[in-house]
Amino acid sequence: MKVVEKLNMLCGREINRDLLFMKMNYFFAWGAYAPVIPFCATIGKQRGYSALAMGITLTGLQIPSLVVRPLLGSVTDAYQCRKLMFLIGEVLSALAVLGLIFLPGATVAESIADEIVFNTLLYWVFFFLLFFLYLGCVMRSLMEDTICVSLLGDNVHNYGQQRVWGAIGYGIISIVSGVVVDWFSIGQAHDDFRPGFVIAFICVAFDVYVSAKIKVEQVKKTETFSGNMKTVLTDFRVIVFLIATISFGFFYTFVLYFVIWYLEDITNLHHPEYEPHIKTIQGLSQTIQCFLGEVPFYFVSSYIIKKVGHMNVFSLTFVAYAIRFALYSIIENPVVALSVEIFHGITFALPYSAGVAYAAKLAPVAAEGTMQGLVGMTMKGIGIPMGNFVGGYIIKNLGIVDAFRIFSIGSLMVCIVVSTMNLIVKRMYKTENNVVQTS
Template structure:
């Protein structure tokens, strides 16, 4: 090797894992709501659907973290999650491709057997992704050890994989949908299956090392979970998940609505536009900010990074509410690095810093539970209801005001708590 350096093969495989895993998500996750929309399901029906499939992770994430910490089985759960995800996508490929010219009444939707097949396929997809993503981050921070601040340098490869896969899947879906009165999402699902197959091969090569719990484990956990700074962090994480869901699940709904209302000439290319929005998010948003996340987190602090994210959520939602051209709206995706990559990296790194020895999985489970088990389901339910009743444009105006309000509340609370702990520490040192 040049310069006498040695490649850490486990971290290399970890980077490859992120690349293929996130690449597998790209043709499916952002399209969830538009797949449902094509079937005639309203925004509220899809909000309930996404909420229902995500709520179990409130229990699943911490339980998996506890079980894998105790029984030293992180890699097994990791691989089982990937297999479950692949089975769900195979089901999506073969489920009848129902379409509806207009929205179907919600009460009718929930009475059809086809809806429930669709729901449970999404449920098992999310369950598999929950199992593997929790173990993925836990294994990654364990491999990094004292260099956990370099987490962004690993996960950036996930952004690269997501960006490439989303663009390719958007193009192939438009290509295979030519001449049809609906979009054929199956080519994208095939891309997901291929990425999962490569990911399973790569993940199997990662050597997982787990540390035994310390004797003071229970006391350490109680101290962490009752720390007011941690409580503020959890609240910020829930809020982060709440607002992020509008980007992850309803952005494509926004692109389709403004295209149908104001620029129908773009309809034949809508999946390409949607896929390209993800590519911009990843390559011009996430990639640079994942690389510099370590520097920014050190300079600003973990919680200040969250506050910065909420400010830019407000700006981002505000821009969506005034832009009516889907091509122009693509420029807003440049903000994705500040509204996702930075706060997500800060959350994983801060959780790893707080975790007692041997409880890394449990703590990452609590972080994931707050963001993906509470925040995102709440966002789906509330977002779906508001979008159905007010429309996507007015919804984004409300989300913008809400994000700015949360930023102010979290920033002030964090400042008060930090000053309180600083005063307590000064008293202890002088006594």
Template sequence: MWWHANINKELILIKFHYFLALGACAPINPFLFTIGKQRGYSAFVMGITSSALNIPSFILRPAIGGITDAYKCRKFTFLLGEVLMALAVIALICTPGASGSENIDDNTVFKTLLFWVFFCVLFLFYLGNTMRMVTEDTICVSLLGDNAHKYGQQRLWGAVGWGTFSLISGVSVDWLSEGKDYKDYRAGYVVSLICSILDIYVSSRIKVEQVKKTDTLGGNMKKIVTDFRIIALLISTIILGFLLSFITNFLFWYLEDITNLFHPEYYSWIKTIQGLSLTIQCFLAEVPLFFVSSYIIKKIGSMNVFTLAFMIFSIRFGLYSIIENPMFTLGVELLHGFTYALVYSAAISYAAKLAPVGAEGTMQGMVGMSLIGIGIPLGSVVGGYLMKDFGAITTFKLIGIVAFTVCIFQAVMNLIIKQMYKSKNETNETS
């Protein structure tokens, strides 16, 4: 049939993969800091924990990219990561929880067996997540070929999965926690496990083809580290991860703080409110921006997207710092599309454009390392310290100022790069 011939089966499967993979993460990743808070761990302890959990991203992302490029084992690594995630979720379901919110001294936390069991299970989950993420984006842009700028139109289905299952998870946790003085997160873990199992099946059906390498790993790395455009991209991505960590790690902590301070009547449904905030982030912010990301990136340029994102970050943090009603923060989540979906699409597609032939995985690994292996852990540690000593409201005010400052820095850097490569092009044309 004519309509069947026009359907790209591989792109449909990668869309389903993003939907289920992000759906598997939604009940765990955004709730992690409040799970730790309920266990009695301070913001500083959770900041240190989050940084340690992202060590695989720092060490393994570029290594995984290089190894899968060199040995053509991208699909095996892809599936192995998903299996590790599923095993970690099973272990998380079996890990004893906490039924109180009494703060534990920071020094005491690291001496308890329960903390290290909890940490090791999460470390396995993050390790699998790292393996999945570095390979899935490389597979996606490889399937797109010359249309790498359409990456966002595939990745938006991850936002749909994240928004759908975060809300389902939040409502389920509140429902099963009714009448208890703590939140029972096991319902969310079960949702995560179901998504993980389905994702393994879908991913096994994706056909992965790798281009034969035309250069050595050392030669590719030399090209990467000597291209100032790539260096600028990696610096900008580190800053993006730093700012993004305050949203991913501390937004729910902030929501619980302002609820306890100003509107305690909302506490019984706080997980539903948190889940709803993610749903708005995804359906009303990420999905539209992922969908139009190709047009915007082509119109204003990838690096100018970073400038726009940093400006929106400064506005977003400023609004958080003056809001007292947790329900009002839901409107602020509409800005999330600019501070994540659009700029993430720009980073991935620009990395694909700049990557040497045969080093696509290495390049995506470098970008992932900058975002998740350096930027987010750095923000987690700094954020944990600030949250502990100054509180959520003051912390968000300070980070809003930081975001505005880096916005100016980004704009200046973009002008320098534009002039630099304009001069090089003119030299090549006259030589």
């Protein structure tokens, strides 16, 4: 409290205490992701799990997003318990990371047959620790976005200015954890990810502390709540929006999980001299994504969304994905490939901000959590699992480079479909207010 008062004196204006703690939450929560989530696929690869096995694994990890998000959104809207679920999700993530720290390490020279992998106890311990980590992340991320847009009120277009602190935390912790993992792995036959897990646990602990200080107020559920949601779900604008978020999640998967895999493969094939520093390079890729990609676009997202329109942002995103994937498919040097990561602002920060803001605008009163849960389910519960399975299958059979060529073509095709559907929406909703919201 004293810190906030001092900041008010320095700035000469009143600082919103809850939004300050919201920014701190984003910083520590996304910072905790950095040493774990992007490395899941390569951690499994080091254990001898094939791309297909990890694709199936990562698909299974998205079950909480498919089931929990819409259910949790509805429950917290009805029983006004957002903060409780917020904190439970963070504690669950902390326990899962703690389990990963003490999970026995494993490394193999070649991939283990998939049928053998799925019959080992160590695999299932690994899977369920990641499963509960993802479950906690789902609970926390849904509640934090819902709480954040509620705190912003009519200024929901400023969501990106809050969420940018997640990118800053992610970017800082990425490079720190990458360097630390490389340093602790010197002289070992495999990478030691445990120092990264320790860093993640420390971040989650700080996150629990600052989140407990956020004041959460909810509007009571109205009698017309169910009717309003039915109207929203039959609105063609919403249907097109959800199709766009599914597609966004599908392509985002290849960046979230398989860029790290890609950097490792092209290093092994073309530049083995970089192998002792591969975790630093991979960590740096995440840092560039955040500081040169996400951070600038979170700051300007409000302006771009107002000028371009929520749905046109998604069309722009799919064009950017096509270019990004095409560049991955022709670059052989992992250091040169780092330059491609600046596309992350257009391919993640901008559409993520547009999605959260548009969902808030479309949501009926007191149904913000339900609507955010629905959007999160389509992106992370449908789009990402589809991307994991399809990506894992294609990479195993064709290799990572050819896979990115296919993803590039696919993204352009999706852009055409979504843009066409958006034009249809504009014709259906001709009033000025609706055109602004759907353009």
